[in-house]
Amino acid sequence: MSSDPRALNELLEESQDLQADALRPTHEALDELVELNHSPNDEDHASNQAFHVEHQDRLRASLGATTLLGAAGGAALVGLLASPAFASSSSDVQILQTANSIENLAISTYKTALTLPYIGGSAANPVVTKFCQVTMGQHMQHDDAFSAAVKQLGGKAQNASDPAFVPVVNKAVKSITAATPSAGALQVVALALELENIAAETYVKDTVLAKSTTNKALFASIMGIEAQHASVLLAVQALLQAGAPQLISLAPGTAAMLPAAAGSVGFPNAFYKTNQAAPAGQGAVK
Amino acid sequence: MSKKSKSTKGFRGTESELVSMTSDLDQLHHDVGMPAMEAGVSEMIEHMGEAPGPKSNSRRTFLIGTGAAFAGGAALLAMGAAPSLAAAASRADGSASRLHSLDAAFPPANLKGDLAVAAVAASLENLAVFAYTAGLSAATAGKLGTVPPAVAQFATTVKGQHTQHAAAWNSVLAGAGKQKVTVTYPPLTPTIQADFAKVTDITGLAQLALTLETVAAQTYQAETSMLKSSAAIGLSSSIQPVEMQHIAILYYVLGEYPGAQTSAGTPVAFNPTNQAV
Numbered sequence: 331m332s333s334d335p336r337a338l339n340e341l342l343e344e345s346q347d348l349q350a351d352a353l354r355p356t357h358e359a360l361d362e363l364v365e366l367n368h369s370p371n372d373e374d375h376a377s378n379q380a381f382h383v384e385h386q387d388r389l390r391a392s393l394g395a396t397t398l399l400g401a402a403g404g405a406a407l408v409g410l411l412a413s414p415a416f417a418s419s420s421s422d423v424q425i426l427q428t429a430n431s432i433e434n435l436a437i438s439t440y441k442t443a444l445t446l447p448y449i450g451g452s453a454a455n456p457v458v459t460k461f462c463q464v465t466m467g468q469h470m471q472h473d474d475a476f477s478a479a480v481k482q483l484g485g486k487a488q489n490a491s492d493p494a495f496v497p498v499v500n501k502a503v504k505s506i507t508a509a510t511p512s513a514g515a516l517q518v519v520a521l522a523l524e525l526e527n528i529a530a531e532t533y534v535k536d537t538v539l540a541k542s543t544t545n546k547a548l549f550a551s552i553m554g555i556e557a558q559h560a561s562v563l564l565a566v567q568a569l570l571q572a573g574a575p576q577l578i579s580l581a582p583g584t585a586a587m588l589p590a591a592a593g594s595v596g597f598p599n600a601f602y603k604t605n606q607a608a609p610a611g612q613g614a615v616k
Numbered sequence: 617m618s619k620k621s622k623s624t625k626g627f628r629g630t631e632s633e634l635v636s637m638t639s640d641l642d643q644l645h646h647d648v649g650m651p652a653m654e655a656g657v658s659e660m661i662e663h664m665g666e667a668p669g670p671k672s673n674s675r676r677t678f679l680i681g682t683g684a685a686f687a688g689g690a691a692l693l694a695m696g697a698a699p700s701l702a703a704a705a706s707r708a709d710g711s712a713s714r715l716h717s718l719d720a721a722f723p724p725a726n727l728k729g730d731l732a733v734a735a736v737a738a739s740l741e742n743l744a745v746f747a748y749t750a751g752l753s754a755a756t757a758g759k760l761g762t763v764p765p766a767v768a769q770f771a772t773t774v775k776g777q778h779t780q781h782a783a784a785w786n787s788v789l790a791g792a793g794k795q796k797v798t799v800t801y802p803p804l805t806p807t808i809q810a811d812f813a814k815v816t817d818i819t820g821l822a823q824l825a826l827t828l829e830t831v832a833a834q835t836y837q838a839e840t841s842m843l844k845s846s847a848a849i850g851l852s853s854s855i856q857p858v859e860m861q862h863i864a865i866l867y868y869v870l871g872e873y874p875g876a877q878t879s880a881g882t883p884v885a886f887n888p889t890n891q892a893v
Contacts, residue, residue, distance in 0.1 A: 534854060538853065550841065554833055554860030555875065585767060591769065592766045593770035600858060
């Protein structure tokens with residue numbers, strides 16, 4: 331990788347071409363998805379609903395330990411659980427629209443972060459800048475894929491951000507803009523980390539909830555990418571907190587200087603959790 | 617950013633903070649992650665018992681399964697570099713999928729559907745445990761040159777997580793009255809053995825680990841749309857992102873962009889499955 335902006339642009343263009351190639355089979359399979367979703371499958375539905383209820387019971391039980399964004403999702407979940415309409419309306423369209431809303435929030439958050447001099451400006455660590463740029467681009471691609479899937483099912487893509495998380499993000503952004511560069515950088519990383527975990531956990535859950543195999547495959551192809559974003563952010567956070575920002579580098583020899591703990595901080599659990607996952611209908615178009 | 621011109625300084629921060637953070641996360645894992653795994657596996661056993669046999673979703677059964685799986689891991693280590701089920705197939709064309717079709721003996725014929733997938737998953741996890749164990753042994757013996765502390769920590773932690781993944785799948789098999797899988801995935805074992813024999817430094821070991829993690833992550837990803845049981849999908853999906861995280865940190869250690877990418881190093885927004893077994 332290079333700090334040359336032209337090289338970065340070429341990289342992003344190449345990535346976009348690859349995305350188009352990657353999405354082609356998805357688009358082809360979407361026809362099958364539409365067909366599948368128009369034919370009821372009571373057995374799958376019952377099984378998924380049972381898992382969903384069990385999962386949500388666990389989620390509700392863990393709400394006390396969640397972080398702010400998780401709590402925001404959880405609060406909305408409690409409301410949804412109390413709604414009789416929810417039990418019969420958990421469709422792939424809603425799941426995809428909620429995924430849209432999470433991606434929209436991530437995109438706007440990275441976009442805002444990149445306007446900060448210590449994230450996207452000349453004072454920024456180039457690795458952090460590039461990570462934010464590439465990650466924002468990937469969230470745009472995820473959003474496009476979810477939108478295409480919704481439209482293929484006859485639904486309307488969600489263009490807004492997840493309403494349960496927006497107030498929390500807005501509050502965090504306000505705090506970030508008033509913070510010093512070092513404190514602000516840590517807050518940006520913490521906010522991005524939380525959003526990435528919400529996205530990853532939601533899609534892990536969605537691989538179970540989605541009715542069609544095509545949608546399951548779509549969520550599965552994205553959940554690990556979001557988990558990688560979280561992993562990188564965990565490592566960056568740890569190095570910032572340890573006062574070692576110079577080790578946020580891809581230069582040869584960096585690995586030899588990393589503290590031992592940096593080798594494991596990026597994957598804290600052997601099994602990815604779902605306690606911060608957004609409820610299926612939270613970001614659905616109303 | 618130029619990798620060649622960029623200089624770095626040695627770590628001067630407070631490692632105790634990082635150690636403390638890791639300790640907290642480890643505690644969280646045991647408080648939250650393991651109970652979640654137990655619940656998930658118990659539910660999976662309940663849903664996957666397609667064949668006659670003892671079915672139980674009790675904690676006791678789960679623990680028995682886990683303990684036995686750890687014993688299996690010990691047997692695996694005793695086998696060292698010569699897993700007993702190593703197949704004759706080689707990976708000349710780099711196609712893991714092709715290799716899988718060459719070996720008809722695995723998974724065992726009495727395993728169908730999701731249970732067959734569980735057996736393959738357990739054997740892939742065993743292969744990862746074998747590779748990290750061998751790597752750590754070689755490093756300890758001084759065969760790989762200077763080993764950065766972060767790399768040693770990575771290998772030790774990841775080995776532990778793969779052991780837990782294998783235990784989870786073996787608990788599923790044991791709960792359905794099937795034998796646990798203690799062998800490494802036969803079609804890939806000879807290739808990994810041959811590749812490991814060529815490893816002379818940490819970079820080579822990291823690249824081998826990258827291959828294994830990629831195969832595992834892509835296999836779990838592909839399984840998501842093939843498994844029938846919701847609980848099985850949930851277990852598979854809870855592991856795939858963790859393997860992806862291993863991949864991200866391996867790329868970082870190798871000085872490359874820390875995320876899924878093409879062979880040319882271009883980051884990808886959608887993880888492929890062309891290396892799934």
